[in-house]
Amino acid sequence: MEIIFSKYDAAKYPFLPIAREYVKELGYDLNEFNESNSYILDKSLKRILLALDNKPSKELGEPDEEIISFLISLLILNILDIRSVSKRFALAEAERIENFIENDLKDENERRRESILRYIFENTLGLKIIEDSMQKYKIKVAEYLRRSVNLHDPHWRLINKDVYEGYVHLEIHDIVRLIREEIALLIYEKIEKMNVKDIPESIKNRVEILRRYTINDKRFKPIIIVNKYPPCINHILSTLEKNDNVSHTARFLLATYMLAIGKSIDDTCSLFEHAPDYNEKITRYQVEFLAGKRGNRKSYNCPSCEKIASMNLCYKNEECDNIRTPLQFGMKRNG
Amino acid sequence: MDSIDILKRAFRRYYFDKFDTKLDRIKEREFGYATFDNRVIRHISFNDKNELRALLVREIPADVYASNAYYTNPEAEIELKNWLAADLIFDIDIKDLALPCMKDHQFSICINCKDISNEKICLKCRSNTKEVNIPCNNCIEEGKHQVFKILEMLNELGANKISVYFSGNNGFHIHVNDEELSYLNSEARRDIADYIKGIGIIPDIFGMGRKKNIDHIKDALNSEKGWKGRIARELLSRMDRNRLISSLRKKSYENFNNELRDITKRLGVTIDTVVTIDTHRIFRLENTLSSKSGLAKIKIDDVSQFNPYEDAVFIDDEPTKVHIHYAPKLLIKGNSFGPYKDEIVSLPLYAAVYLICKGLASEPKVLN
Ligand SMILES: [Zn+2]
Ligand SMILES: [Zn+2]
Numbered sequence: 001m002e003i004i005f006s007k008y009d010a011a012k013y014p015f016l017p018i019a020r021e022y023v024k025e026l027g028y029d030l031n032e033f034n035e036s037n038s039y040i041l042d043k044s045l046k047r048i049l050l051a052l053d054n055k056p057s058k059e060l061g062e063p064d065e066e067i068i069s070f071l072i073s074l075l076i077l078n079i080l081d082i083r084s085v086s087k088r089f090a091l092a093e094a095e096r097i098e099n100f101i102e103n104d105l106k107d108e109n110e111r112r113r114e115s116i117l118r119y120i121f122e123n124t125l126g127l128k129i130i131e132d133s134m135q136k137y138k139i140k141v142a143e144y145l146r147r148s149v150n151l152h153d154p155h156w157r158l159i160n161k162d163v164y165e166g167y168v169h170l171e172i173h174d175i176v177r178l179i180r181e182e183i184a185l186l187i188y189e190k191i192e193k194m195n196v197k198d199i200p201e202s203i204k205n206r207v208e209i210l211r212r213y214t215i216n217d218k219r220f221k222p223i224i225i226v227n228k229y230p231p232c233i234n235h236i237l238s239t240l241e242k243n244d245n246v247s248h249t250a251r252f253l254l255a256t257y258m259l260a261i262g263k264s265i266d267d268t269c270s271l272f273e274h275a276p277d278y279n280e281k282i283t284r285y286q287v288e289f290l291a292g293k294r295g296n297r298k299s300y301n302c303p304s305c306e307k308i309a310s311m312n313l314c315y316k317n318e319e320c321d322n323i324r325t326p327l328q329f330g331m332k333r334n335g
Numbered sequence: 336m337d338s339i340d341i342l343k344r345a346f347r348r349y350y351f352d353k354f355d356t357k358l359d360r361i362k363e364r365e366f367g368y369a370t371f372d373n374r375v376i377r378h379i380s381f382n383d384k385n386e387l388r389a390l391l392v393r394e395i396p397a398d399v400y401a402s403n404a405y406y407t408n409p410e411a412e413i414e415l416k417n418w419l420a421a422d423l424i425f426d427i428d429i430k431d432l433a434l435p436c437m438k439d440h441q442f443s444i445c446i447n448c449k450d451i452s453n454e455k456i457c458l459k460c461r462s463n464t465k466e467v468n469i470p471c472n473n474c475i476e477e478g479k480h481q482v483f484k485i486l487e488m489l490n491e492l493g494a495n496k497i498s499v500y501f502s503g504n505n506g507f508h509i510h511v512n513d514e515e516l517s518y519l520n521s522e523a524r525r526d527i528a529d530y531i532k533g534i535g536i537i538p539d540i541f542g543m544g545r546k547k548n549i550d551h552i553k554d555a556l557n558s559e560k561g562w563k564g565r566i567a568r569e570l571l572s573r574m575d576r577n578r579l580i581s582s583l584r585k586k587s588y589e590n591f592n593n594e595l596r597d598i599t600k601r602l603g604v605t606i607d608t609v610v611t612i613d614t615h616r617i618f619r620l621e622n623t624l625s626s627k628s629g630l631a632k633i634k635i636d637d638v639s640q641f642n643p644y645e646d647a648v649f650i651d652d653e654p655t656k657v658h659i660h661y662a663p664k665l666l667i668k669g670n671s672f673g674p675y676k677d678e679i680v681s682l683p684l685y686a687a688v689y690l691i692c693k694g695l696a697s698e699p700k701v702l703n
Contacts, residue, residue, distance in 0.1 A: 141492045142515040145523035158530040159599070160540050164560035166493015247522055310613045312521045315414070 005115060011066035012100040015093075015187050016124060019067050026064070030071055034202045040065060044072035045206045049213065051092035052085065058099065072203065074187075078194040079207045084220045084274055086191045087184070087243035091276050094184035098176045105172045106135065125182050129175060130167075137175045138167035147178045150245050181245060184276065219273055230329035231315040232308055233257055240274045249311045253326075255290050256302040260327055265291055302327055338691045338698035339371045341657070343395050345650045345688045346624055349631075350391040353649055356384055356622050357634075359512070363405035363419065367617045368396035369626070377617065380409040397626035400617035403510070405517075413615060420517035423494070423524065424618055425485060425509040425531065426502070426610040429470055429478045440663065441468045444694055449660035449677075465694045469663065470505055470643075479638050482507050485604045488531050491561050492516075501647050503625030503632035508618070521612045528611040533603025536562065536595050543583065543591045552583055565602050566595065624649070629688035645669065652683035657696040665689070 010019040023030075033041060047069050050056050060066060070093075077086045104116045113131065121127045132138045141163065148156045162169040170178070214220045229237065236254045239246050246254075251272070258268040265287050272283045285294065292299025304325050308314045323329055358364070361384055367377035368390075381387040391399065402409065404421035411417075430437070443452050447462035457464050470478075482499055489497055489511065496512040519527070529535050538544055540563065542551025556576065558564045570579055583591070610616060619625065619632045630647040644667045652668075659675040666672075667686050679699050682690075690696035 140515065142519060142523075145519055145526055149520070149522040149526065154535060154537050155539065157535045158526045159533065159536050159562055162558075162561055162563065163530070164491045166491075249522060309413070309615070310521070310609065312614060 005119065007063045007067075008060070011060055011063035012104075013097060013120065014067050014070035015097070015183065015190060016119070019070070023067055023071065028068065030068075030075055031198050031200060033068075033072060034200045038202070040068055041072065041202055041206055044069040044076060045209060047073050048076060048085075048089055048210060051089040052214070054088075054092050054095075056092045056096040058096070060100070074191045074194050075196060075199070075203060076207050076210060077191045078196055079199065079204065080210055080214075082211075082214060082220055084243045085210075085214050086188055087276050088219070090184040090187035090191065091180070093187050094180045097183055098180055101176045102172055105137075105176070121179070124186070125179055127179065127182075132167075132169055135172060136169055137172065138169045139175070139178075141166060141168055144168040144170075144178070147181075149247065150181065151177070152248050181276070218270075219278075228329075230320060230323075230326040231317050232313050232326055235313070235315045237271070240271065243274050243276055245276055250313055251286070252290070252300070253303060253308060253311070253313055255287050256300050257326055259287070259291050259299075260302040265293070338657075338696070341655060341684075341698055342371060342397075342626070342629070342688060342691060345629065345684050346397075347392070347395045348651060349624060349649055350388070350395065354388055354391060354622060356387070356620070358384070358401065358621060360405055361387065363407070363409060365402040365404070365406060365409040365416070365617060366620070367400045368394065369398040370394065371397045371626070378410055378412065391623070396623075399620045399623040401620040402615070402617050404614055404616075416615075418614065420514075421614045423511040423513065423516050423519070423527065424610060424616070425511075425528075425604075426506065426607040426618075427478060427481045427485070427509070427605060428502075428506040428607060429474045430468060430505055431605050431607070432474075432477055432481070434474060434477055436471055436473045437468070440471050440474075441466065443467065444661065446694070451661050467693050467695060468505060469665070469693065475641075475643065478507055479641070481604050481606075482509070482638050484602070485509055485531055485606070488604070492527065492530070499635045499638055500621060500632055501630070501635055501641065501643050503619055503623075503630050503647070504627040507635075508632065521614050524614070525608065525612045528606060528608045530562075531604050531606055531611075532608070533562070533599030533601075536566075536599050538588060538591045538595055541566070541583075541591070541595070543586070543588065545588055547584070549580075549584065552580060556580070562599070566598055569598050569602065625692075627692055629685065629692045648685050650685040650688050652685060654681045655684045655687040656681050656699055657687045657690065658699045659690060659696040662690055662695050 005018055007022055010016070010022045013019065035041075043065060047056075073089065077089055080086075101116060101120065105113055107113055117129055117131065121129045127143060128140070130138050141158075144161075145158070148158075154160065158168070233254060236246055236250045239250070254271065255268055258271065259265075265284070268287050269280070269283050272278055288294045290300045302325060303311070305314060305316070305320070305323060308326065309316075320329065361381055364380065365377065366379050366381060366387070367375065369375050379390075381390070402421070403424045404416075405419040407417035407419060408415055443454055443464035443466050444450070445452070445457035445460060445462050445464050448457060448460045450457055450459045452458060452464065454464060456462070486497065486499070486509075489509070494511045494513050494516060498510045498512070500508040500510065502508050541555045542548040542553075555563055556567045556571065556579065558567045573579070574582070586594075610618070621632055621634060624631050629650055630643055631649050633647050635641045635646075644665075648668050656679060658677075658679050659673075660677055662673040662675040664671065664673045665686065667689060668683070670683070670686070672682060672686050687696065691698075
């Protein structure tokens with residue numbers, strides 16, 4: 001089946017190669033944008049700022065502007081070179097794209113739906129999704145689990161899904177949510193790969209404006225890693241530091257550890273600020289829950305080394321010296 | 336164990352004459368074993384099954400384990416093994432089923448004076464006791480029932496290459512050798528374990544969330560497949576559809592939530608989650624003997640016909656004198672034994688080994 005994609009699609013899905021090709025076809029060179037195009041440069045900067053506040057525009061603008069402002073945003077972020085800023089932008093843009101995919105999968109035109117499935121899911125993400133019945137799609141159990149484990153709401157658990165014949169049967173909304181992190185990663189990788197030779201001053205100016213904006217924002221400051229933490233804890237901190245997603249069990253370990261060594265709830269919460277899906281309210285609720293200030297008022301202990309190993313989170317080295325819990329790390333053992 | 340000679344003789348003959356295995360990718364697995372003097376050796380590997388058999392014949396281990404995981408370097412310490420994938424495994428332990436018949440065949444024997452009781456410390460001599468369980472027919476049938484349930488659910492998950500094993504003592508092991516599922520990490524395996532156990536269900540999927548949705552409720556009651564289907568059938572078996580719908584309309588979120596939890600717990604399978612989520616475990620190897628019973632962990636082709644006291648007995652019947660401290664009536668290999676109380680009896684080797692492994696018999700003391 002032929003894939004039907006227009007410039008409107010390139011505008012909705014500017015992370016796809018078709019967007020790049022479209023710009024090339026029009027004869028634009030990103031490096032030629034100077035103050036005479038300040039409108040589009042400001043639009044790009046605004047696009048980044050909205051994304052950082054997690055309020056990307058829901059509307060689709062004029063296609064050329066959409067595509068070019070997206071690509072210039074990538075350029076600006078590449079020069080800015082702050083990982084946490086790029087990650088946050090990528091995630092917010094991915095969320096925006098999610099809405100477009102959702103609408104396209106609801107399109108009455110079967111070829112249109114098929115094009116999205118083939119072009120975005122199959123060719124770009126390598127994920128085979130099958131249309132099951134109208135407004136329902138199915139995905140292999142293993143493919144589902146590989147993604148759903150990073151989503152913490154109980155409705156993602158396998159038992160709460162329609163599972164039969166080897167497939168998880170999902171509503172459109174769930175299917176698109178499932179791939180958010182992968183789209184964000186594609187966008188992030190695009191930022192890193194931008195070619196930044198011969199950048200005009202006009203674009204560099206926007207980079208400096210953005211730098212001043214982000215420099216005092218604690219969300220984008222690197223975490224200080226104290227080397228007295230045991231390796232399992234350091235590993236989680238450095239994953240967070242890279243703004244990568246951290247599994248539910250790793251979050252549990254980090255929070256219970258920090259609480260156990262006497263860190264305040266505030267300090268413990270702030271460690272998660274770098275998580276790409278950080279939500280202050282939810283994080284606080286969860287940390288307070290573990291500290292026994294919520295729910296059944298039971299406080300949770302830091303897991304033992306054995307438990308941590310069984311969760312695949314153990315990175316033990318000689319310094320661990322046969323301790324039985326990460327809390328013993330660095331302490332002289334008796335006898 | 337004070338009767339190692341008999342056990343070793345029996346185990347040696349088994350490994351020498353009868354042991355074979357169809358285990359695949361032997362080279363990529365970690366092996367481990369426990370000796371009769373309670374040492375545990377891990378992180379060993381073999382090029383093929385002949386090397387494995389050579390070790391079994393040479394060492395005569397009390398218990399033998401192989402990893403469900405495949406590694407580039409199975410011999411290396413855990414961080415250097417380079418994990419590639421792992422079979423998905425499930426452990427059904429009959430003891431965890433809390434069956435009413437347990438009280439009839441679980442007891443404790445004092446390791447010193449051999450007094451029989453239900454105590455952890457012997458009331459007569461204050462020594463420790465050993466817990467003994469001799470699964471009855473009912474236990475085994477209940478275990479099989481769990482196996483059938485897990486097979487139904489694994490079928491929903493689309494799992495291929497499923498093998499059912501008798502665990503060698505008191506339960507069943509399920510091995511899933513499915514490539515797609517073999518790459519799943521421990522968190523994904525936990526989600527599968529919860530699915531099998533029936534843990535974590537929310538009322539919302541029945542339209543019974545904080546805000547009820549009658550159309551959704553009616554829809555869910557029409558379900559045939561998966562958990563929704565199981566629950567719908569259970570609810571509809573209690574009252575007819577119209578009464579059920581009006582009762583659900585009136586039911587509070589909390590009440591329905593509790594009801595759901597009861598149902599899923601009952602319809603779920605009792606498995607040990609720790610086994611399933613551990614992707615670095617070494618797990619009893621097929622066709623090896625358990626030192627807890629002398630029976631073999633073996634693959635079961637026809638679960639409904641399986642009888643461990645018939646089909647998992649591979650030790651020979653050489654007459655062997657043992658001092659039996661206590662034994663209820665037993666039926667092994669179609670032969671009935673006992674009951675016995677503090678007597679020296681000549682039994683076929685397989686029955687002698689079974690009682691020694693259970694701590695109920697020992698080698699008769701030789702007078703010098
Ligand atoms: Zn005693
Ligand atoms: Zn029983």
